[in-house]
Amino acid sequence: MNPMPRRARTRRKFLQMLGVSPLIASSSVLAGGLADLLRAEPLQEEHFLGWLGTLQQQDDAIISAPDQALDVMDFEPAARKNIPPAHWGYLATGVDDDATVRANRDGYSHIQIRSRRLVDVTNIDMSRIIFGTKWDTPIVLSPVGAQKAFHPDGELGVARAAGKKGNLMMLSTVASASIEDALAARGGQVWQQLYPTNVWEVTRAIIKRAETAGSPAIVLTVDLHDGSNRETLFRAQRVDRRQCSLCHGGYSPFARGKTGATSASEGFAKYVARKPMFDGLDVSKVTQLHPLAMSWDLVKRLRDTITVKFLIKGIVTREDAELAVEHGVDGLVVSNHGGRAENTLRPTIESLQEVVEAVAGKLPVIVDGGVRRGTDIFKALALGAAAVGFGRPHSWGLGAFGQAGVEAVLEIYRRELRAIMRQAGTTSLDKITREYVIPRSS
Ligand SMILES: Cc1cc2nc3c(=O)[nH]c(=O)nc-3n(C[C@H](O)[C@H](O)[C@H](O)COP(=O)(O)O)c2cc1C
Structure with a gap:
């Protein structure tokens, strides 16, 4: 199958989703999403669109004011919506498979x-x-x-x-x-x-x-x-x-390979100093x-x-x-x-x-x-x-x-x-x- 019509369809679907969902439109995960999508293999495209669909459905259920929460778990998706992905990862992570x-x-x-x-x-x-x-x-x-x-x-x-x-x-x-x-x-x-x-x-x-x-x-x-x-x-x-280094002053012990510290020990001292x-x-x-x-x-x-x-x-x-x-x-x-x-x-x-x-x-x-x-x-x-x-x-x-x-x-x-x-x-x-x-x- 010629990949071009498929990509055009994918692109259209992605833009439609952006239009209907403020969550998706504002998500920093998606800053480069479209570019990736256009480069992706068909299987990855489907995976990505499926994931976007789930995100869109979840959006409808997310609370928009503290008094709407029925339990403390209701705050989790509302926070996730606001927090950049790497910071969210820091909050959510456990070790190994959690x-x-x-x-x-x-x-x-x-x-x-x-x-x-x-x-x-x-x-x-x-x-x-x-x-x-x-x-x-x-x-x-x-x-x-x-x-x-x-x-x-x-x-x-x-x-x-x-x-x-x-x-x-x-x-x-x-x-x-x-x-x-x-x-x-x-x-x-x-x-x-x-x-x-x-x-x-x-x-x-x-x-x-x-x-x-x-x-x-x-x-x-x-x-x-x-x-x-x-x-x-x-x-x-x-x-x-x-770019993590823009905010992390050159080093974060959590930001893998994205901060450009000259040496781990120098970087660590800088991290602590902040x-x-x-x-x-x-x-x-x-x-x-x-x-x-x-x-x-x-x-x-x-x-x-x-x-x-x-x-x-x-x-x-x-x-x-x-x-x-x-x-x-x-x-x-x-x-x-x-x-x-x-x-x-x-x-x-x-x-x-x-x-x-x-x-x-x-x-x-x-x-x-x-x-x-x-x-x-x-x-x-x-x-x-x-x-x-x-x-x-x-x-x-x-x-x-x-x-x-x-x-x-x-x-x-x-x-x-x-x-x-x-x-x-x-x-x-x-x-x-x-x-x-x-x-x-x-
Ligand atoms: C994002 C994050 C940062 C944490 N930072 C610290 C810390 O600086 N010092 C510490 O003793 N525990 C830290 N903890 C552990 C918490 O104090 C606490 O033991 C743990 O979050 C309890 O589990 P819960 O998140 O399931 O309620 C941190 C936990 C999270 C999720």
Whole structure:
């Protein structure tokens, strides 16, 4: 068959789709779509048009205002529509085939709730005291790096939303806002997450800066080494036609082959230097955020250095939980980095149970990973979590509608938790015990 009439048809169809769908017309994936299409083999053309068709159908269902959302998942397509592909890839990606991202979510469906009846549930108290501070709910915003990549409001929009809704927030070491600004935006109570780096003076300076600013806790993340295989991110980067170096100042550890750094170590130092928490520090020797040499010796050193509360994030086993207690840590976050560390297939809700047993009430345990419903929060509380965190959903809210989207996400979690507490007959968090959950039999 002569390819020219076919290409003309394809071109016409593509232009029709652009005409009817604002989503497709505005999508930066499609900046060079037509040119590719005209060069493509017939099979690829069909694939591409099929994909466009799906995108167009999805467009009809995407919410256009925060109050249209029925659940936090509704913010995901709305954010995806706004966020450039490579940044979307950074947000969505797990490692390898993302199976642990799915496992985190799936873990909650293996637990059932045993509701009690005939309990007066007129008043529901969702408050929880952590390290002497009373929180309205046990719902926590886990740290997410570089949130200005999702919306100009960035971490400060998240912090304002957290302040307005009364939620605890953790700020990433590689956030696009400083701890001082985040504390001011939230009105206090932002915990500083810590990537330790390979240079002790830099690590110490970040801790002291956060303490001086008034952050009441430092949260050391231990579940990640550089170079995790983030395939979804790498695939998304391929379809993003923008030049990463224009915004990333010559280097991003996540942007494969598109930034033109002269050497990896020089590039890494430049990348770190652009992060507000590294302002004014000599970062010339910083080559790793997650040093390969990190061990319990670092925990000892940090315990001697940190004067506020000290938590470890990323613990998933009984053994490590026991060691953390021995090292005098004040709290734990059970986390697998939202399935972005290693592909274990093990949901954090399963890890939570052995960690809670190991610490035996000596310190508070927070869990995150795949928490998307009030019922998930309920189940985690029943299994001994002091509080429950989430990462991607506050970025979906942010990417979709800025600060207003984050507020709406927080409100939905709160509403859903209150609803299941009523339904299950539990009027306060301390009433949500193991008796209220049971493993699914099949
Ligand atoms: C885009 C993105 C960036 C993240 N950045 C950090 C970070 O800087 N520090 C950290 O300790 N965890 C980071 N995490 C992990 C989250 O704190 C949290 O553990 C995880 O997102 C929870 O899983 P969920 O996204 O399924 O809720 C990040 C997660 C995502 C999705």
